[in-house]
Amino acid sequence: MPAASIPRGDYRRFISVPTRWMDNDIYGHVNNVVYYALFDTAINTYLIAEGGLDITAGAAIGVAVETQCQFMQSVAFPDLLEVGLRVGRLGTSSVRYELAIFKQDGPYAVAAGYFVHVFVDREQRRAVPIPARVRSALEQLQPPDAGG
Amino acid sequence: MPAASIPRGDYRRFISVPTRWMDNDIYGHVNNVVYYALFDTAINTYLIAEGGLDITAGAAIGVAVETQCQFMQSVAFPDLLEVGLRVGRLGTSSVRYELAIFKQDGPYAVAAGYFVHVFVDREQRRAVPIPARVRSALEQLQPPDAGG
Amino acid sequence: MPAASIPRGDYRRFISVPTRWMDNDIYGHVNNVVYYALFDTAINTYLIAEGGLDITAGAAIGVAVETQCQFMQSVAFPDLLEVGLRVGRLGTSSVRYELAIFKQDGPYAVAAGYFVHVFVDREQRRAVPIPARVRSALEQLQPPDAGG
Amino acid sequence: MPAASIPRGDYRRFISVPTRWMDNDIYGHVNNVVYYALFDTAINTYLIAEGGLDITAGAAIGVAVETQCQFMQSVAFPDLLEVGLRVGRLGTSSVRYELAIFKQDGPYAVAAGYFVHVFVDREQRRAVPIPARVRSALEQLQPPDAGG
Numbered sequence: 196m197p198a199a200s201i202p203r204g205d206y207r208r209f210i211s212v213p214t215r216w217m218d219n220d221i222y223g224h225v226n227n228v229v230y231y232a233l234f235d236t237a238i239n240t241y242l243i244a245e246g247g248l249d250i251t252a253g254a255a256i257g258v259a260v261e262t263q264c265q266f267m268q269s270v271a272f273p274d275l276l277e278v279g280l281r282v283g284r285l286g287t288s289s290v291r292y293e294l295a296i297f298k299q300d301g302p303y304a305v306a307a308g309y310f311v312h313v314f315v316d317r318e319q320r321r322a323v324p325i326p327a328r329v330r331s332a333l334e335q336l337q338p339p340d341a342g343g
Numbered sequence: 344m345p346a347a348s349i350p351r352g353d354y355r356r357f358i359s360v361p362t363r364w365m366d367n368d369i370y371g372h373v374n375n376v377v378y379y380a381l382f383d384t385a386i387n388t389y390l391i392a393e394g395g396l397d398i399t400a401g402a403a404i405g406v407a408v409e410t411q412c413q414f415m416q417s418v419a420f421p422d423l424l425e426v427g428l429r430v431g432r433l434g435t436s437s438v439r440y441e442l443a444i445f446k447q448d449g450p451y452a453v454a455a456g457y458f459v460h461v462f463v464d465r466e467q468r469r470a471v472p473i474p475a476r477v478r479s480a481l482e483q484l485q486p487p488d489a490g491g
Numbered sequence: 492m493p494a495a496s497i498p499r500g501d502y503r504r505f506i507s508v509p510t511r512w513m514d515n516d517i518y519g520h521v522n523n524v525v526y527y528a529l530f531d532t533a534i535n536t537y538l539i540a541e542g543g544l545d546i547t548a549g550a551a552i553g554v555a556v557e558t559q560c561q562f563m564q565s566v567a568f569p570d571l572l573e574v575g576l577r578v579g580r581l582g583t584s585s586v587r588y589e590l591a592i593f594k595q596d597g598p599y600a601v602a603a604g605y606f607v608h609v610f611v612d613r614e615q616r617r618a619v620p621i622p623a624r625v626r627s628a629l630e631q632l633q634p635p636d637a638g639g
Numbered sequence: 640m641p642a643a644s645i646p647r648g649d650y651r652r653f654i655s656v657p658t659r660w661m662d663n664d665i666y667g668h669v670n671n672v673v674y675y676a677l678f679d680t681a682i683n684t685y686l687i688a689e690g691g692l693d694i695t696a697g698a699a700i701g702v703a704v705e706t707q708c709q710f711m712q713s714v715a716f717p718d719l720l721e722v723g724l725r726v727g728r729l730g731t732s733s734v735r736y737e738l739a740i741f742k743q744d745g746p747y748a749v750a751a752g753y754f755v756h757v758f759v760d761r762e763q764r765r766a767v768p769i770p771a772r773v774r775s776a777l778e779q780l781q782p783p784d785a786g787g
């Protein structure tokens with residue numbers, strides 16, 4: 196599986212996330228579902244800190260429309276993990292994040308996937324342009340050669 | 344988004360799953376992560392009941408290697424949901440489940456995706472053939488025209 | 492532990508809750524944390540259905556101020572569970588629910604505890620009287636000899 | 640509520656736990672259930688690191704028999720939290736942990752409670768003496784004047 200050799204250098208920002216007791220399932224490793232919780236946490240941590248996203252009262256919110264993940268290697272509580280984050284396609288209303296999970300000090304990803312957000316207005320849930328400050332933060336996560 | 348018109352008839356088995364209070368996130372709808380928990384629950388409920396899978400002590404266990412989901416419409420606690428399940432590709436050691444989430448009595452899927460299991464031996468976590476009784480249960484989830 | 496002999500007859504209403512794959516922890520049983528998720532789900536399911544609680548936009552919301560649970564016997568996915576619910580103390584703004592978890596058709600509780608809600612206004616989070624319709628629903632969960 | 644003034648000095652060890660996106664419920668704060676997940680995580684992080692607890696294959700495991708928590712103040716993702724931990728009663732097979740949740744740099748607890756573990760053998764789930772190295776680690780969490 197070539198995905199096993201995804202290096203840290205492919206990502207632009209890293210968010211540390213310790214595992215929790217409950218993340219381990221009966222098979223003794225972090226359950227597949229948890230990786231998506233880490234993706235969601237890393238993305239929103241970044242958007243709040245760098246893009247000024249106001250999850251409580253902001254007019255525009257990001258809702259997930261598609262997510263995917265490949266699992267290359269098991270991890271288990273109490274491992275300390277890091278989520279690598281970059282931005283792939285950046286549209287008017289939507290953004291595709293590309294993410295990977297690394298063990299602390301692990302050179303290659305143990306899992307990798309993507310997460311597509313569409314920005315919508317909080318009340319009607321209709322697509323709206325990505326707010327300017329969020330967009331600016333997202334542009335900083337694009338690869339250096341992404342143009343735009 | 345054409346995915347919005349996925350009908351119940353595309354799936355072979357349905358597992359009922361009530362939502363829980365915690366499934367709702369700050370945006371008032373079931374968080375994207377939860378859909379994967381429902382996929383995992385539906386698959387294993389079926390494998391235990393119909394395939395004799397012994398999650399506690401069986402020699403072969405199914406581990407997730409890739410999952411994906413598209414989210415077409417929001418749902419929220421206290422909605423009652425149903426997970427539709429069918430089998431796509433069925434290999435020697437691996438199986439691709441195709442799943443969708445329906446509201447109770449809803450004709451079209453609110454979300455749809457896939458989940459790939461590889462069967463491995465519990466101790467070494469190396470790929471093994473899908474156990475015969477599990478395979479037989481999986482074949483019953485294939486579309487009628489799937490050959491095999 | 493005398494708690495092991497808590498019968499179904501001690502509770503006034505039952506809410507069915509199937510377990511989920513992720514509820515099992517590495518020790519192969521439903522993690523202690525999950526019981527509180529079931530308590531929260533049972534209480535809110537009842538308040539929404541019988542008390543007209545509007546969790547999305549209602550002016551008054553119930554917030555947890557104290558919870559407790561004793562665990563007498565293990566359960567595990569894919570067990571089907573039922574949450575028994577009754578109301579203990581019913582004050583002006585607060586209510587103490589008493590709850591227990593039963594296996595489907597199990598005569599005695601596998602876990603039992605309590606959960607105290609204080610009703611507050613959604614914006615300021617200051618205590619308010621329990622809304623009339625919610626109160627009426629709560630009174631129906633009091634033991635027959637509770638006066639009131 | 641006097642519990643609101645529980646200071647950091649009442650606890651012997653602190654474990655940092657960032658919140659996750661999913662921890663926030665529809666009311667925009669960390670759901671009451673999550674606090675118990677943090678308790679469980681803090682306790683096991685300590686037992687593994689300091690007591691040599693082997694959660695995968697050790698002969699003795701700690702299972703929860705009773706937990707409780709009081710919620711004094713709301714917190715919300717993306718808050719960074721710390722769990723304060725000390726040991727109250729330390730018996731032959733059981734231990735009562737006393738825990739509290741603090742905001743990073745917050746002088747007073749936002750929540751506080753307890754968690755009782757009984758050590759049992761992994762296979763039969765019958766009470767066994769607390770393993771010597773675990774006991775030694777637990778003694779280090781007792782208040783200085785706890786005798787023993």
